[in-house]
Amino acid sequence: MTPSPFANRVYRGDCTRVLRRLPDASVDLVVTDPPYLIRYRSRDGQGVLNDDNDRWLFPAFAEVGRVLKPGRFCVSFYGWSQADRFLAAWRAAGLFPVGHFVWLKRYASSRRLAECKHEVAYLLARGQASTPNQIIPDTLPWEYTGNTLHPTQKPVSALAPVIEAYSRPGEIVLDPFMGSGSTLVAARSLKRQVIGVELSPLHYETAVTRLLGPRAPIPVAA
Numbered sequence: 001m002t003p004s005p006f007a008n009r010v011y012r013g014d015c016t017r018v019l020r021r022l023p024d025a026s027v028d029l030v031v032t033d034p035p036y037l038i039r040y041r042s043r044d045g046q047g048v049l050n051d052d053n054d055r056w057l058f059p060a061f062a063e064v065g066r067v068l069k070p071g072r073f074c075v076s077f078y079g080w081s082q083a084d085r086f087l088a089a090w091r092a093a094g095l096f097p098v099g100h101f102v103w104l105k106r107y108a109s110s111r112r113l114a115e116c117k118h119e120v121a122y123l124l125a126r127g128q129a130s131t132p133n134q135i136i137p138d139t140l141p142w143e144y145t146g147n148t149l150h151p152t153q154k155p156v157s158a159l160a161p162v163i164e165a166y167s168r169p170g171e172i173v174l175d176p177f178m179g180s181g182s183t184l185v186a187a188r189s190l191k192r193q194v195i196g197v198e199l200s201p202l203h204y205e206t207a208v209t210r211l212l213g214p215r216a217p218i219p220v221a222a
Helices: 015-019 057-065 078-090 156-166 182-189 200-210
Strands: 009-012 029-032 069-076 095-104 120-127 139-141 170-174 193-198
Touching: 009 095, 009 200, 015 057, 015 193, 029 057, 029 156, 029 182, 057 069, 057 078, 057 095, 069 078, 069 095, 069 156, 078 095, 078 120, 120 156, 139 156, 156 182, 170 182, 182 200, 193 200
Parallel strands: 009 193, 029 069, 029 170, 095 139, 170 193
Antiparallel strands: 069 120, 095 120
8 A cells, every 4th residue: 555645644733733734535544532521630630631621522523534534433432421522523523333342441440439440432434334354342351551651541452453453454543632652553563554643742752752663663743
């Protein structure tokens, strides 16, 4: 597959603005972990940018829907207590639920009215869903990262199965809320082209450091 001039780059900035540079229907798969709209605070007091408002929600996913190829998939984590807002934004962007993933944890990330021992993401399709490479379970294992690189860091091992199932080698995987870069690390390990966007300068630098290794050099565009 011919390399895209837009791929194998990571961008620092507002994903809504950055994605406007990409052509329509130019991305094969989106895997992303946006702010959950829950004013999250980690045990050491770290937060997530724009987790206190939803002004970005509809515009960002409108761009995601535009750049995703028809029939292809977006896997998006979300805050379960704000599911109605996410579903409204996804549907407005032409992204419709076709599946739902649950990653099972061996530990509780919080204990309030119940022990929280899972992470969730919707499988969304733009239009009529294409046939995936493989059918994977909708319950998957979760490996604890320690959140050493990001307050809501996702493990590479949790993301790899969905990337392998819903894209092919050489295709473009986009993460518009890149965080510490776990999606891109997983995608590169599976020989996909990657595009990442991150608003936080700190997390952008973390992602660049992870991706600019001796075995996997990657051009960087600010």
